[in-house]
Amino acid sequence: MVKISKVVVCGMKGVGKTTILEQAIYGHVNEKLDLHPTIEDIYVANIESDKGTKEKLRLYDTAGIEHSQISTANGMTNQQLPRHYLLIADGYILVYDTVKSTSFDVLVSIKKDIDKNKDKKEVTLIVIGNTFKEDENSDSIASKVNHWCGREKIKHFTVNALKRQTLFEPFIYITSKLTPPPNKSSFTPLSMGRKVIKDS
């Protein structure tokens, strides 16, 4: 039976999660496309791993988390990833905006939540920084994120969601991490996707 890995895409509100998925899978996003806040969408994509095998990923686009709701005065988490994602996920794509340090704070909070709830299950995580625009803050945020990713042993990618080519590497990377060694090889990068649910 073909294994379909389940990957949850999460992060702060408005960091470009939907744009990244729509652009990686369909390649139709431009600055004029109006995207609405997500409740939940599920995409299925066929992606070729670095071992040359074609793999199927089910990608869950989640509702963005508000920075103001990640922690309370006593340090307790208020708004979290819905619990069912923690049960089903084989992997996570954590997305932040390279000029908003608050969007990185949200990832740190999500990662703690994942660690607390993953039990003994192995999960694969990657971090994607979406570069809306360059500004003087982006270097200091990038070095903070690099440092954290190094400590947490998470691969960090920087993309521009509007440039489809920049998106292939992280998707191929996580696909490869989630799939066992192949029997034979072929080559087609990110080929097609099918959106199966749309609530937003």
Ligand SMILES: Nc1nc2c(ncn2[C@@H]2O[C@H](COP(=O)(O)OP(=O)(O)OP(=O)(O)O)[C@@H](O)[C@H]2O)c(=O)[nH]1
């Ligand atoms: N210029 C530019 N705009 C972007 C980029 N990525 C996303 N946007 C825009 O930013 C807005 C929010 O993007 P979404 O992809 O909906 O962000 P999201 O993280 O899915 O948002 P929520 O579902 O509300 O959490 C949209 O209007 C996008 O068109 C980018 O790289 N460059």
